[in-house]
Amino acid sequence: MTNATKQREGVLVKPKCRLSEDQIAQIDRMSRELLENPGLICYNAQTAELLKEAGAEVQEETSEYTRIRIPSSLIDRVVESAPSTVTLGARNPDNRLVLDAHEPRVRFGSGSETNFWLDLDFENGKPVFTRKPGSIEQLCRTARLCDRLENLDFFIRCINIRDRDIDETNKDVNKFLASLNNITKHVQAGLTSLDALEDVLNIGRIIAGGEDAFRENPVLSFITCVIKSPMQVTDDTADKLIAIARAGAPVVISSCPMGGATGPFDEFGMVAQINAELLAGVCINQCANPGAPVLYGAVPVRTRLDNLNDMYGAPEFVHYNLDCAQMARHYGLPCYSTAGVADTSEPGIQATVEKMLTYMTVPQGGAQYIHYAFGLLERTNTFSPEQAILDDAQIGIAKRALAEPDVSEERYDEVRDTIREVMDSDHKSYVYHLPLPTEEPVYVAYPYEDGDEGPLKAAQERYREILAEPAEPLPEDILQRLRDEVPGILDATLKS
Template sequence: MARPGPKGGQYCPLTQAQILQVHQASLTVLARTGVHVEHAAARDLYRQGGARVDGHRVFISEEMVKTALDSAPSRVLLAGRDPANDVLLEGKRVYAGTGGSPTMMLDPGADTVRPATLDDLRQMTALVDALPNCDFVVMPVYPTDVPEELAPVNRFYACLTNTTKHVMGGVGTTEGARQIVALGILLAGSLEALQARPLVSAITSWMVSPLHLDTVVTDILLTWCSYGLPVALSAAPMAGSTAPVTLAGSLVQLNAEQLSGIVLTQLARPGTPVLAGYIPGVADMRSGGYLGGTVEFGMMQAAAAQMAHFYGVPIYCSGGMSDAKLPDAQAGYEKMATFLLAALGGGNYIHHAIGMVTNMSAASLEGAVIDDEIVGMAMRALRGIEVTEETLATEAIDRVGPGGHFLMDPLTLQFMRSEFFRPRVADRQNRASWEAEGKRDTRVRACARVTELLSRPRQVGLPAEVDVAIRARFPILP
């Protein structure tokens, strides 16, 4: 049974009136500017759904948007092989996990990166499976040593055999999408069983901002929708580069892009479980590069969550991003800022939160351990302060009385484990004890935690008969 994520929504950068303004402006963009669609079948779907089509330009009406939003599910289950790891996306419930599929790996303690491998993917997945605040697995690295034609099934297989949490990832071809569905069917037993408990889901970066549907990925999106399985629509415009420089204007464009994608999924297969994938970046005005560790990134994620809540569609978003090259002080403050703002905004499915450095280009094992602690602290903040007759503690105050001590009071014993977040990496000793233990900094302690977690016995492999069937069907790499 899914454990409910804590509720966000405490931070609302947009007023209700501003939400309506963004919504109306987005409808204006869709109806007046439209989206560029080169994929013929997608254009036909839009046309049949009531859109005006002029060449490759598709103009989407408000009525089409309303019909699609009425059709899209308001709650989406992303199942784990262990039902205790199920993620149920609805309302303002918040979950966090990995993401980004970086192609580079930063080894523990190193300051230079190297190309990521399939073994790195296995090891990273095994690590995050053991992290208590990581709710799901989005491909944490992209192995560069796997031939492209073998990549989809081997990437998913590497994750699925090292975690019982939900696995989501991108696929580069329609054939790859079909392979992942076939893999999921072997795991679940049938397509119907997989639809009921989706053990795998897909990310489709179908939108090339501004307002241009990628032909190849649109084909993958339509293929995936045909199976009725959950799909995340990922669009990542950069304010000042591929979106207007103003945050409001960037949000309008991104929102219009998401609405166009939701319309397409529901035209392809009504009722398709879809996650609105708002990833609002900021362009570095000096280099034109993508920035993910900015405070504006977190603000925009919270605003995007408000839009998704307004539409009643779960949101796939981002947080815990940093432009730092190492798991250092910059990484710490940027990751906390971007994750906490996204979580307080009520982002349902916050990926990129665990295990990445250098924006989305490199993965780090000890970074993942530190990030898990950042997420844990943020989730404790979301839980808030419980105010009940018991927690108001008037009886305990009366028992202890003036000048007393609460350390051994029954209320302390009852709540001391649940009331406070207890870190595993942060050092809370006095200075003398810290010096006596070698003056280890955060990264050194995190590396030790990585070794500890990866040395634990684990039993997360697939059932033998399922594994045999998968290996008989697909070329699984050693």
């Protein structure tokens, strides 16, 4: 493998096709019909002008918004121009990700800008949890932790930094740099302020080694929630998406309708609507810059019926996400999906059940990029480092379960001869042929087995071990360039 092709392996799966070809065609047809009637409600003038020039019908309905009707022919053009392969770079080239829409190679990462950090202590052998507001220090610690998690392939900032020195003018540069200075994997986040885009891109260029190097190895990328469900183009995010596309940076078009609230509860309606919303986002992206790298970011959730909160640990959530992975593959777009969110607020049996439900099912759809997979509790409101460590182990189990069968002509003679050898022996045992965990991927045992103090205590000890290991910050000359060239960087951000 050359430097140009190095990447994190993930797990290659045989995609589960929940939808038939006829059902895919029906969803596609309905999404296209919805984009023409009722069309999009658009609060962004730049988007309206961009899509009008591309052939959409634009009608001014009020002083605040226009109605945009996107013809099916325009959808065909933008789907054709969008790349089917997107590369996400990393400080360590071995940690790059090549997301190929036609290869169901699944990677797992963190996600959600949670508002709270869950501190864990033990009193008389029992866990005591304390919720704290997010900070730069916690984001740095989280990135360091995630760099050491074996099954975490990319890092989406999972703590909302709320320090007193942080405001809209400096939040973006500090959240991106705090992450990049503490992890050698790909870093992704949303953009708080469009004014910060050039500074954030400059961070990426300096770390990657220049403009051309950043295009080859984009160490950072963006998430945009440009469509507010149902089918409304937001003003500020649309401007961000267009600017990111024109800069040529990778971007996720993320849509997150709640089934029963901002999207239909039933599977057919939900998938048709979110698919229309994502195609609209891809349309804006590609009209701004044909060929710009873009991900189909499906985050459909359902409404909890007793309190109307969003709900992730539910069978319908699995159905929505499996369907969306198929739709993304139908269009040849890499898919950003979701698994591993617990609706409960603390680690425990309920969190494990809810997380394992989606770890064992959603990846079967073959989505290339699964976020929200580490440490999330109370839906996407709280991050727990100990839970992230337990999740890493659980994802490892899921990956082994999802791996393709190791049956091939190349191994035929080896397997047959091994059986014959054992049958000819005195001991009649395969114990001498057991795999070596140091040399072959094999599940040995749950790494946080319940001892005297339980797996949560073991996860806490592992977390402390990781923080005690030497950090891998950016080289000092790079840090100095960043200080000199990027305004707004705080001292706390550069502490690793």
